[in-house]
Amino acid sequence: MALVSSNSKDSSSFPSGSRESNYCRKQKSLGLLCSNFLSLYDRDGIDTIGLDDAAARLGVERRRIYDIVNVLESIGLLTKKAKNRYSWKGFGIIPKTLQLLKQEGLKESYTSFEDPLPFKILEEEVDEKMQTSNNSSQNDKSNASSASKVSGLGASKSERKEKSLGLLTQNFVKLFLCSDVEMISLDEAAKILLGDAHDLSLMRTKVRRLYDIANVLSSMNFIEKTHHPETRKPAFRWLGMKGRSQVSLTNDLILESKKRTFGTELTNSSLKRCRMTPSVKAITDQARMTPSQTRSDCMTVKKVDASDLEKGSIQNVQNYHFGPFAPISVPKAKPSSNNRKQIHDWESLAITHSPQYHNQALRDLFGHYMEAWNSWYSEVAGGKNPIQLQS
DNA sequence: AGCTCCCGCCACAAA
């Protein structure tokens, strides 16, 4: 197939049993790929994204880009423009997407785990612009229903859609938005999403896909991995937009530590066979952890009520601020007359969410930032309540 | 040993 990239040839030259000893599976995870994808495209001035371009710049085969893009598209971050081309919508769309997903879920009368979840894709009202690209595939999507169909070759177009990663992502998110569960394991989620089909191999496949989705959503901090308090079984907890805003402070530290390690490298390909010194590996391991994972050592995160995000953020989508250490890709708030108020917001945000690191390197780095912040703050804002790094 | 999830085959859709 013409799509096979040089990269995939690389992998085929290292068949499963004979990969180089320093092959590191984690370095090639979908989550990391998603982070890198966002580093590339979540910024001002990005309008369209070419899949070939993305694959080349990230150093992965195209198949993996489809995985990422399908999940991102399902939550509105991207919309398909044409073959090979997507347009970037950005995280401002997320509150609206979540609201719509919640409405959808509630409309489907899905309120508890006892109810089978009717499969129905979110209408494309997430983005009005999409209305212009009216085509048959949209109708197919919105008409897709019933989870009970079993897989098999010769599946129709709509049957294929029903099993798509995008639809599964939306239904997975609905589980959180439309129920009162604190956390859910992927096993449980798969059972619910499969409805009445409990075939073992179907279950395994569904769980595999949920792992893919969970990794991508975790990398954006919409969910975080945790453990059930009683069974200690791995489970995922919903963070939503709060997850994103809470980690904005630490995000830059993580980006920074990545930079220190890899320079400007954003591709996964370079990670493929690079040998890392133990110290570098320790830092990159830390950096690879999602910010929420980094936090989770010391912080407990309360479940976000979906209504919070509806109340708070929807009307403020355009005014969403990420805080003083906003990622470079995020447009910073323009200086304005209420600059002073923003300073106080930042201050309280920083105080509230000041992370505590077990990792000394990150503690040092964070300390450095706090020092810089306090010095700037005392100059500009009079030095009231300087922030202190908690130990 | 069970969990996790990368990898790429290959069916299906679109051009």
Next chain:
DNA sequence: TTTGTGGCGGGAGCT
């Protein structure tokens, strides 16, 4: 027919 898309599950890395 060729190229684009993405479901799927084997099996290896990770814990």
